Amino acid sequence: MTQMESARAGKITEEMEIAARKEGVSAEYIRAGVAEGTIVIPKNKNRRRSNICAIGKGLSVKVNALIGTSNDRAQRDMEASKLRIAEEAGCDSFMDLSTGGDIDEMRRQTLRLANVAVGCVPLYQAGVNAIKKDGGVVNMKPDDLFDIIEQQAADGMDFMAIHSALSMDIIETLRRTGRVTEIVSRGGSFMTAWMLHNQRENPLYEQFDRLLDIMRRHDVTLSIGDAVRPGCTADSLDAIQLKGLILAGELAKRALDAGVQVMIEGPGHVPLNHIESTLLLQKRLCHDVPYFILGFLSTDIAPGYDNITAAIGGAWAGLHGADFICYLTPAEHLGLPNEEDVRTGVISAKIAANAADVSRKRNGAWERALEMSKARAALDVNRQIELAMYPDRLSAAGHDGGKCEVCGEKCACQIAAEYFGAA
Amino acid sequence: MTQMESARAGKITEEMEIAARKEGVSAEYIRAGVAEGTIVIPKNKNRRRSNICAIGKGLSVKVNALIGTSNDRAQRDMEASKLRIAEEAGCDSFMDLSTGGDIDEMRRQTLRLANVAVGCVPLYQAGVNAIKKDGGVVNMKPDDLFDIIEQQAADGMDFMAIHSALSMDIIETLRRTGRVTEIVSRGGSFMTAWMLHNQRENPLYEQFDRLLDIMRRHDVTLSIGDAVRPGCTADSLDAIQLKGLILAGELAKRALDAGVQVMIEGPGHVPLNHIESTLLLQKRLCHDVPYFILGFLSTDIAPGYDNITAAIGGAWAGLHGADFICYLTPAEHLGLPNEEDVRTGVISAKIAANAADVSRKRNGAWERALEMSKARAALDVNRQIELAMYPDRLSAAGHDGGKCEVCGEKCACQIAAEYFGAA
DSSP: OOHHHHHHHHHHOOHHHHHHHHHHHHHHHHHHHHHHHHHEEOOOOOOOSOOOOOOTTSSOOOEEEEEEEOOSSOHHHHHHHHHHHHHHTTTTHHHHHOOOHHHHHHHHHHHHSSSEEEEEOOOHHHHHHHHHHHHGGGOOOOHHHHHHHHHHHHHHEEEEEEOOOHHHHHHHHHHHOOSSSSOOOHHHHHEEEEEEHHHHEEEEHHHHHHHHHHHHTTEEEEEEEEOOOSSSSTTTTTTTHHHHHHHHHHHHHHHHTOOEEEEOOSSSOOOOOGHHHHHHOOOOOOOOOOOEEEEEEESSSSOOHHHHHHHHHHHHHHHTTOOEEEEOOOTTTSOOOOHHHHHHHHHHHHHHHHHHHHHHTOHHHHHHHHHHHHHTTTTHHHHHHHHHHSSHHHHHOOOOOTTTTTTTGGOOOHHHHHHOOOO | OOOOHHHHOOOOOHHHHHHHHHHSSSSHHHEEEEHTTSSOOOOOTOOOOOOOOETTTOOOEEEEEOOOOOSSSHHHHHHHHHHHHHHHHHHHHEEOOOOOOOHHHHHHHHHOOOOOOEEEEEHHHHHHHHHHHHHSGGGGOOOHHHHHHHHHHHHHHOEEEEOOOOOOHHHHHHHHHHSSSSSOOOHHHHHHHHHHHHTTTOOOTTTTTHHHHHHHHEEEEEEOOTTTOOOSSGGGTTHHHHHHHHHHHHHHHHHHTTTOOOEEESSSBBOOGGGGHHHHHHHTTTTTTEEEEEBBBOOOSSTTOOOOOHHHHHHHHHTTTTOOOOOOOOTTTTSSSOOOHHHHHHHHHHHHHHHHHHHTTTTHHHHHHHHHHHHHHHTOHHHHHHHSTTTHHHHHHBBTTTTOOGGGGGGGHHEEEEHOOOO
């Protein structure tokens, strides 16, 4: 039985138990959420691992890291190193976006090394194969694409981003209305090129039931890819994004009806004043299934520092209901990230997630912040090191009897403690 | 005449002209804002400089950097280097918080080197002097404190953080109610120790008219220090903060009545779900004078990365009305920042300010983001480098005909452009 079938049959699985313990909620809460579709547990039935997490309503915000090769850089050992660094920094999942070198072997390496959920975008491999074998993405055969989805599911992929929420109707609307950055989703651009060249409907939309059947058989969580997400703040909440969202909502409902765990991939570039409305519409139109956001990038003009622009938007999206944040590294808009970029990306996204969790009092985040504050008032640096998300810099700073060099002898906390007593 | 006297007499000063050009608004708009107190132009009449900015209602969010020596590290050349780095990174002002070495010489160096507004906290020097000469902060003589304020104003300080919004009534309330981190403001702790030891009212509150007279004579902008700001998210919006805010509002009104430019210093640690209410109350109670925030730090548990926790809170504060953001560096809660920390701190705060400016369409921020997005759609990397806030990493990345290594040959923007034409 799949996680959802078990949940709907009233059965609590081992994975629900593990996820519930990790989250500090009851297993029954997780089961009910999986049954109704407001919570997902990405966990392919063909792969074993010990670190399981649940994503969705009432839970802490989770963080995804991206790894993968490209044509220009296909070094599996570097990707293995990035994977270790990201998992140590606390990411809750990976997506392997490889498009270069031996993609099959790369995927299997990721599945072997990672002890967290792993996702992928099958359309990338299908597109790359079509470029190599058939002379271009536009010559890709739908059956080949479905074969790759089946293969990746059989290999143990826990979730897959699939660009089903893209139709001829949406592309025609885009042609009429235009936007600043037409399509920035790579999968979305592959499929758009294929559809326009062949003048045929998107097979991932047209044959959605065939897709759901593969997902259900291997218990893969479907992540409906955001093929027409805005590629800049100026395109945010435009007609194209909303049409994509409406279609994603329809497909999410069909997935839920078919007993397939489903989440929706979100933007992208979102100005601060659009975040609340974006999340409201996403949840409203997509039946409250979990939302997996790419950012949100809060400004367009800081390439090289998009871990920060995305931490700003990600935290606020988390407050307003985003369940799952895809990291952005400082290399976003520049090139592929190196190891240090990956670590910075995970840390930035985890801080954003924690800021949302503190304000919503999820999974002990409020209590941990409170303990840290008490440790600061008490000048107890050892306890602060225990409680810090990333204690490396605090440990390295060197403190004299609890006092840091900011105030030195003129420590505000110490002066206050003398007059008010310990907090 | 002071800036405010000129503004109220209907006269547009040279400084208003410069600030208006920089901001893309009319000089009359700036004049009217200065006259009513919703805009300040920190500019001491005793110091000349060419870079003038206005802070407040309807304007872009400004960024302040902190420099200064401590007992443990009093190297003027390092502070000079930090100053250069911060100004290059685009900070709009400095506060010199020196407490170690020759404080007078350090202050004069900062005033000499900086071409932006400079502020300070006179109570620090007065406290340090009292520790050295009189055996402790509690032995500080009020007249000595006012002499230092007068001296620093005569030296050319453009704004000063003064801890007037602290009274015996507030301290007694704090004694009764308690909080997690009693007092984290260094100036606040100095003054609290003095008041409790001497059982006397705060001279900066009691002799507020004397203070206003000094500010007006030298045209120093008063920044009412946040002596009882929350030192952790758990203390946010507690009774003590609100009492401090109410008193700050009363004092702001007195400053406006006396023709003194005034702004209010804000927290500090603020959970995401408190930001909108915090700004609303600040502006409501303080007569819409400009707000100068320290953060906001959106979580407590990320020491070593507080430039990110503060970028998250700062951007949202900007959206909700904060006018002026004090940077936090990665060294916050650890020690004094080094040069690299300072650069990272300014960049992080500037990104937060820009995110707020983009969404509120201030000072061309929206248009610049739009131009960047068009340059991305057109794969025009040279134009992207022109438009980036910090082009260093983008310039270094190396791009092949506009395509970056993320997609390589499978560039989404390029594929879309082929089918949709140039944006």
